Amino acid sequence: MSVNADSTEPLWMPRVAVVGAGISGLICARRLQEQGFQVTVFEKSRSSSGRAATRRVDLSLSFDHGAQYFTVRDPLFSQFVEAWVERGIVAVWTGRIVDIDGRTARPKTDQPVRYVGVPGMTAMARHLAASAAVQFETRITRLDRGENDWTLTDSAERTHGPFDHVVMSLPAPQTADLIPGHILEDVVRAVPMTPCWAVLMGFERRIELAWDGAFVQNSPLAWLARNSSKPGRDKSVDCWVLHASPTWSAAHQEDEPQLVQETLQAEFAQLTGSRLPPSIHFAAHRWLFSATPLSLDQQALFDPQSGLVVCGDWLASGRVEGAFRSGVAAADCLIGQIVRDSR
Ligand SMILES: Cc1cc2nc3c(=O)[nH]c(=O)nc-3n(C[C@H](O)[C@H](O)[C@H](O)COP(=O)(O)OP(=O)(O)OC[C@H]3O[C@@H](n4cnc5c(N)ncnc54)[C@H](O)[C@@H]3O)c2cc1C
Structure with missing residues (x-):
């Protein structure tokens, strides 16, 4: 349905800036x-x-170092995912997933269908971005609300606008920093987001383990995945991604990447009892705002007075599906307002 479907005259449609x-x-x-x-x-x-x-x-070395896979519950998200599967943008990951506590690995009892982007987790966003007007390499540093509209300024002091509405789609702390004094600032700033250290490892020979992904308890590590076991990835190099636990990541937030990589790699070798084959690639990446321990489930925040909308995974239980649901809710706030104003 289009918001102006019942109108005989074309509606003037608002200009919207989406940040992120x-x-x-x-x-x-x-x-x-x-x-x-x-x-x-x-x-x-x-x-x-x-x-x-x-x-x-x-060509042979790629690592999903953020989201590992996603699950689907929401009916609208399910429709999108089905279409993406048909077009080869996503596929089911049938990797063998275990729970590890100490050195014991047990197959996970709950096994939801796990989807991944193909050939990498960026595939879904790349597909969505192809039909959008995206200005890349543009870091927004200021939002200014005039009498009726918004102007955005970027880190090169270029201004963008005017816009009738702004949708912020960043992690909560980054959003809060961009809306000082706004009525929504306090609620956004109250949302903590935990860091996560990721280690990326490529080996010239396969590590012989009977599983492809592991949730780890009582360890600096929380998640281990053989990236090359996902569909559409090159199998000639054994690529792994390790995620440290939120507690370990927070305690080591300011450590040097090389120290983090060496520490977590040693932990991985000990946990799996493996002698690691010669490496082709090692790196560590720090996510400062990985996830929130809170469960907000507000989907999106909207201030009709100023025309500001805030969305992001952290408003809808986190994760890729939460990001999708929150983005949809943000759009529906503005669509709903247009419908109300046109009556
Ligand atoms: C380590 C890790 C593991 C994860 N594992 C999983 C998992 O297994 N399954 C799952 O479902 N989810 C997982 N997630 C969560 C998932 O990645 C997120 O829920 C989802 O990608 C969030 O999407 P988003 O659009 O809300 O935010 P983001 O993906 O953070 O998008 C925000 C965008 O805004 C841009 N940006 C930031 N500041 C500015 C600015 N000032 N100006 C312009 N642009 C800006 C950023 O570059 C970014 O592209 C994981 C996340 C991390 C970090």
């Missing part, structure tokens, strides 16, 4: 565009996808 080209910002932009809104997305990085990230070192 992760899953939440991009699905919001797409939904608004489908309704005729004039949408511009601003992204600080060279490419889209945010924390659903893939680092491609070369």
